[in-house]
Amino acid sequence: MTTDHLPGVSRTPRRGRPRDAARDRALMDATLAELQANGYSGLTTAAVAKRAGVSTATLYRRWRSKEDLVVGAARAWAEELGPDRDTGALHSDLSALLHDKAAALDGPSGRLLRAVLGEAAHNRALADVLMDQFVMPLQERVGAVLDRAAGRGEIPPVEDALVVGEMVIGPMVSHTFLIPHTPGSRPGVDMAERLLPYLLRALGAATAPVPEAAGRE
Amino acid sequence: MTTDHLPGVSRTPRRGRPRDAARDRALMDATLAELQANGYSGLTTAAVAKRAGVSTATLYRRWRSKEDLVVGAARAWAEELGPDRDTGALHSDLSALLHDKAAALDGPSGRLLRAVLGEAAHNRALADVLMDQFVMPLQERVGAVLDRAAGRGEIPPVEDALVVGEMVIGPMVSHTFLIPHTPGSRPGVDMAERLLPYLLRALGAATAPVPEAAGRE
Numbered sequence: 288m289t290t291d292h293l294p295g296v297s298r299t300p301r302r303g304r305p306r307d308a309a310r311d312r313a314l315m316d317a318t319l320a321e322l323q324a325n326g327y328s329g330l331t332t333a334a335v336a337k338r339a340g341v342s343t344a345t346l347y348r349r350w351r352s353k354e355d356l357v358v359g360a361a362r363a364w365a366e367e368l369g370p371d372r373d374t375g376a377l378h379s380d381l382s383a384l385l386h387d388k389a390a391a392l393d394g395p396s397g398r399l400l401r402a403v404l405g406e407a408a409h410n411r412a413l414a415d416v417l418m419d420q421f422v423m424p425l426q427e428r429v430g431a432v433l434d435r436a437a438g439r440g441e442i443p444p445v446e447d448a449l450v451v452g453e454m455v456i457g458p459m460v461s462h463t464f465l466i467p468h469t470p471g472s473r474p475g476v477d478m479a480e481r482l483l484p485y486l487l488r489a490l491g492a493a494t495a496p497v498p499e500a501a502g503r504e
Numbered sequence: 505m506t507t508d509h510l511p512g513v514s515r516t517p518r519r520g521r522p523r524d525a526a527r528d529r530a531l532m533d534a535t536l537a538e539l540q541a542n543g544y545s546g547l548t549t550a551a552v553a554k555r556a557g558v559s560t561a562t563l564y565r566r567w568r569s570k571e572d573l574v575v576g577a578a579r580a581w582a583e584e585l586g587p588d589r590d591t592g593a594l595h596s597d598l599s600a601l602l603h604d605k606a607a608a609l610d611g612p613s614g615r616l617l618r619a620v621l622g623e624a625a626h627n628r629a630l631a632d633v634l635m636d637q638f639v640m641p642l643q644e645r646v647g648a649v650l651d652r653a654a655g656r657g658e659i660p661p662v663e664d665a666l667v668v669g670e671m672v673i674g675p676m677v678s679h680t681f682l683i684p685h686t687p688g689s690r691p692g693v694d695m696a697e698r699l700l701p702y703l704l705r706a707l708g709a710a711t712a713p714v715p716e717a718a719g720r721e
Contacts, residue, residue, distance in 0.1 A: 326622055329545030398625070404681055405543055405619045414684040422682050450675065450698045456682070457674030458667065464621055465639050465673070467631040481667045489706035 313339040318360040319399055327406035358416050364399040365420030366391040371428045377436035377492055382483055384428055389475030392463050401464055426452040442490045458482050530556040535577040536616055544574060544623035575633050581616040582637030583608040588645045594653035594709055599700055601645055606692030609680050618681055643669040659707045675699050
């Protein structure tokens with residue numbers, strides 16, 4: 288795992304010094320690693336500080352509590368779906384969205400999400416940050432894709448965009464999280480390609496190209 | 505929470521005595537409660553035994569290790585989707601399946617699943633029992649529903665039944681687990697009703713009745 292592409296951390300530097308930014312990155316990296324290894328309950332700020340190579344005092348200057356630290360990590364590792372790209376057609380818009388979502392789920396943000404889902408059942412701060420950082424960006428981008436497609440006359444107006452959003456996120460989450468995969472496989476990408484023709488039909492798109500057999504697991 | 509409907513535990517009694525069955529139920533109940541409160545990492549067999557009102561020695565006579573106990577709980581709380589019912593039409597077959605799945609997700613098996621999903625990322629025994637007890641029964645029932653519908657000529661033969669299975673399980677999992685809900689709401693039931701017309705269209709069913717507005721959250 289690398290933190291080269293760690294999003295968000297350098298967005299809100301406390302001070303301008305590169306050393307602090309590097310410390311923040313190391314702390315977010317260590318938080319994800321500890322969450323994966325020990326879950327929310329098993330995570331201690333001492334273990335995170337040790338793994339990051341900083342003192343506990345340093346950690347507490349930046350994050351006031353364990354919950355604050357993990358919520359911060361959920362923000363730092365939030366899905367970077369990338370910008371909504373208008374490709375001019377529903378098929379390619381939806382394909383781009385599915386592949387962006389797949390890349391996010393197969394990467395560190397997917398591992399973070401998986402590691403904190405259980406705790407979020409009874410931790411409102413964590414549930415709220417998952418909603419803000421993982422669900423809303425996806426739902427908004429789905430909405431924009433559907434509006435454009437309806438505007439072009441490719442599909443009838445969508446009555447329940449939230450359900451379509453769940454049909455984008457849900458199958459990839461369940462396929463990635465519920466089925467044992469061989470190391471190195473990319474279940475999100477596999478599901479993205481297989482899901483596309485069914486989604487297009489569900490939306491009433493006139494044509495639903497069959498995905499290429501290549502690229503399936 | 506009650507264990508009145510706890511599935512599976514009494515299926516494989518070690519001895520025939522009611523006292524043992526009651527102890528087993530109490531242990532499975534306590535395991536789920538501890539998993540929800542503290543996650544897999546935070547769960548200790550001592551805490552489970554204490555909550556169940558039995559000695560640790562009694563627990564270890566039945567379950568050799570913490571992993572054995574949690575895998576046993578995943579089997580005991582596995583989804584009871586109920587029997588595959590042939591209602592004679594795709595619409596009603598799929599509706600029954602979605603509502604059975606919703607009831608499972610909104611109940612103790614859903615809470616168990618949510619509590620162990622993170623751990624299953626790096627615990628093969630747990631990942632395998634989730635696959636066997638949660639994914640396969642659903643996929644098999646989806647396959648049977650689709651085969652009957654295609655046999656009746658309601659839909660063309662389905663090329664990728666696994667994807668359709670993920671379209672049944674996925675949106676309800678993501679809607680239940682990723683979105684904060686008010687206590688007492690039934691997000692699975694809500695999603696089941698809203699998902700149905702989109703699934704029918706995805707399958708190429710001739711008619712896709714619009715769900716009633718009543719019953720939505």
